[in-house]
Amino acid sequence: MADTTPIRAGLRLPTGKLAGAGFGLAPIIAAVVLLLIVLAAIFAPQITPHDPIAQNPVLRLKPPSADFPLGTDAYGRDLLSRVIYGARISLIIGLGVTVLAVVLGLAIGLVSGFFRVADAIVMRIMDGLMAMPSVLLAIAIVSLFGASIWTVMAAITIPEIPRVVRLVRSIVLSAREEPYVEAALSLGTSMPRILWRHLMPNTFAPLTVQATYVCASAILTEAILSFLGAGVSTETPTWGNIMAEARIYFQLKPSLILWPGLALSLCILSINLLGDAARDVLDPRMGKRKD
């Protein structure tokens, strides 16, 4: 249910009906911010002033200076360089989980929506998965199977799948009653072809919107896992890891937590805002509302 809730940006140009699609200022700013984060992640080795991992005890917990724009952490590492590198894991996990959850959820949802026998069983399993708190499930999986970027990805993907399945299934359930599906059936079209050619295209627009929310949620969960110490190796600079390390120094040097926190929040915020914009453009049901 929460997935179909409109997340709506308050920031809009005064002429809210610009371009007829309700494009405001917020999605444009969000796109620019996200682009900057992606570029920073890709070109991290070129743009970072210092090595994010090499420790230098002499320079520990230094305040911001020309050489270290955000100061240094408890091991004398440059905070700015670490925060820039941190974008890499977040984006890889966000992208990886989104692709995995959408592909798997789409496949399961199509089958479940079309075949009543499969539906009953699949939906019970999905209900069960949704009943388990996703963060708990993810930390349990990671700590039992060992922490690597792959287990983290899998652990975050599993709780995301049911939401995609539910969305796809609900679309298929209404689409399969349409005359064109009936026509295709009566012409003897094979099941896989009906699913692939006639039903699947209906899911693309809502799935695009859903994918942005899955991505934002995956990046958030990864950060929580790292923060709790159940994410990728603590040697890797991730936003969650940087914050976890800085916890004991928080009263002394809050910036060690606040900067990665800001990066993380901006990243999730811009993805959410882009998702809202995508919904405004792609979701015809929303378009009809007087909103």
Place this chain on the structure above:
Amino acid sequence: MPVYFVRRVLAAIPVMLVVAVFVFLLLRLTPGDPAAIIAGDMATPAQLERIRDTLGLNDPLHVQFLSWMGRILQGDFGTSLISNKPVIELVEDRMWPTIWIALITITLSVIIAVPMGVLAAWRHRTWVDHIVMTFSVLGFSIPVFVIGYLLIKLFAIDLRWVPVQGYKAPSGDFGGFAIRAVLPALTLASIYIALIARMTRASLLDVLNEDYVRTARAKGLAERRVLFRHALRNAAVPVMTVIGTGFALLISGVVVTESVFNIPGLGRLTVDSIFARDYPVIQALILLTSGIYVAVNLLIDLSYTLLDPRIRY
């Protein structure tokens, strides 16, 4: 209604069964010997054998599952591998901080979020609406622990209004409890407020154009009465639904918030037992939280008939 009630309660059984199977298989599917994973690298063969025995790992899989389920149905969640205490006792020791914080959070969220959503819908497309929706998007996007640390920085370190961390039981020192519970509850509430405010607004916007709202206004009712008595009532069902589904966020948030604020509740117990690989405790906690989630949503489903007499099952 009673028939529906029974049917809904019965429908929760397969869901919990799936959860139980999943939780059970989680340990059995891990690569390697579960006993070795639990015991760690330094275990002696005798220790391994003892763990295998406690967990019943020497039996066939289905026997293990059935006997485990049977014990759980009798209220026996096993014994902690670390402290050797019954899991139930551990949970009882740690549940009160979590329950208190959660109750304050939910109350706070509803009190803040519903008027926010009503205001935004009432002043739709004005600056009031924009501010509420900006808050909502921010609340939804800024991670719980970031909000937690921001609040600590502002109210505990800079302003020194409240202690940085810690917990006190409300029975002993209520003032001490309240002053320490404010920040964690606000932290946890942030995402819940965002969710409920947005849903209240969207749901209210749907009904504000209905004829009965126009009628209520036409007969000269005060706007507040129209909004809260007539419109909000009819907009309540989706809001209740989102409070139920948002409960999952609350549970995940508790785990993080208790770590940020050093609260000795169930969230900390969960993280501690996961790192200690205290499997009986992990199993019990996932089962328990899933059970609470299912029960809350069941109650909310059943409350629809009270909120909206048109809903008949």
